[in-house]
Amino acid sequence: MDRDPVYFDDTHAATTRFQSLVAPPLFPVHAFRTGADLPDPLVSVQLDPNADGTAGNDGMYFGLPPIEHPFKRLLNGGNEIEFYRCLALGERCVARARYANVQLKEGRSGPMLMVDIETEFRSEAGELLLINRQTLIWR
Amino acid sequence: MNFEALRVGERLHQIDKGVITTAHIMRWSAAVENFHRIHYDAPFATQHDGLPGVLINGSWKQHVLVQLVKDALAPDGWLWRLKFRYRKMDIAGDSLRAVADVIDKSEAGSYGFVTLRIALLDQQDQISTEGHAIGVLPLAGGPPVPYPFRPDPAWSHIRFPEST
Numbered sequence: 238m239d240r241d242p243v244y245f246d247d248t249h250a251a252t253t254r255f256q257s258l259v260a261p262p263l264f265p266v267h268a269f270r271t272g273a274d275l276p277d278p279l280v281s282v283q284l285d286p287n288a289d290g291t292a293g294n295d296g297m298y299f300g301l302p303p304i305e306h307p308f309k310r311l312l313n314g315g316n317e318i319e320f321y322r323c324l325a326l327g328e329r330c331v332a333r334a335r336y337a338n339v340q341l342k343e344g345r346s347g348p349m350l351m352v353d354i355e356t357e358f359r360s361e362a363g364e365l366l367l368i369n370r371q372t373l374i375w376r
Numbered sequence: 377m378n379f380e381a382l383r384v385g386e387r388l389h390q391i392d393k394g395v396i397t398t399a400h401i402m403r404w405s406a407a408v409e410n411f412h413r414i415h416y417d418a419p420f421a422t423q424h425d426g427l428p429g430v431l432i433n434g435s436w437k438q439h440v441l442v443q444l445v446k447d448a449l450a451p452d453g454w455l456w457r458l459k460f461r462y463r464k465m466d467i468a469g470d471s472l473r474a475v476a477d478v479i480d481k482s483e484a485g486s487y488g489f490v491t492l493r494i495a496l497l498d499q500q501d502q503i504s505t506e507g508h509a510i511g512v513l514p515l516a517g518g519p520p521v522p523y524p525f526r527p528d529p530a531w532s533h534i535r536f537p538e539s540t
Contacts, residue, residue: 239443253451254523262455263442267408267435278411287424290411313434315461315507317536320454322524364524 259323265330265358299334306350314372321365329361349376377449379488379513382481389448391474398468404436429467437505444474445509453513454521459536460507471499488513489534508536
């Protein structure tokens, strides 16, 4: 656990650069929620005992259209992240993703699809929070 | 952390996370709404997907690396850039330790810059995840690092090592 008091102690947070409670730096990347209007992903497991539980959302990022390909296995090839500020208590975050590069490569164990996704996270007022560049490897 | 006191080659910070159990992985997966069964369903992970066990989330490892560098640079420094690659899978029962070593320091404008080699290691000291981080620190008597952080274009020469 990261028990940094800037996440929960407002008296302490007021004495720091943040001046108020903030979320952990990477919080915006992993805190987006399945919309209440979307189907329950776990219905997929009721319909198919071999379903993986993701309901096909594995590798779907912030509304990017999926890339059609024959590959089954997804690996995270790594990330490069730039931090500008933390999301403050009461703020909303807006994520905007784009495919930065998509490339078919020949790996040691056969062909693979390298997908670079660049996602900008901003406050609703448009202030930059962080930029996440992620490489996904499908094979 | 005081920029002037940093020594190239020193271990700046270390976090021991101890044994990561299925209960820890369950808590994280639920919190981030990652419902992939490789993170909580042992028969699915091992028999269906052929994995050695229930997988520790990559997203959790990212947050541990951020915690490592953020705390190493606290209270006046800022984690500017982080880059890492996953080297192996970690499963329930593994113990993980995060380490940050100083590999370079330099000054530009009114600030100090430190490059850290960062890694997550398992109980056999095998590298799970590795990469680099660049932190910005105030110089003695110099201005504080601005918040929100705004990098100066004059700092464009401060980059990750080629090996990252």
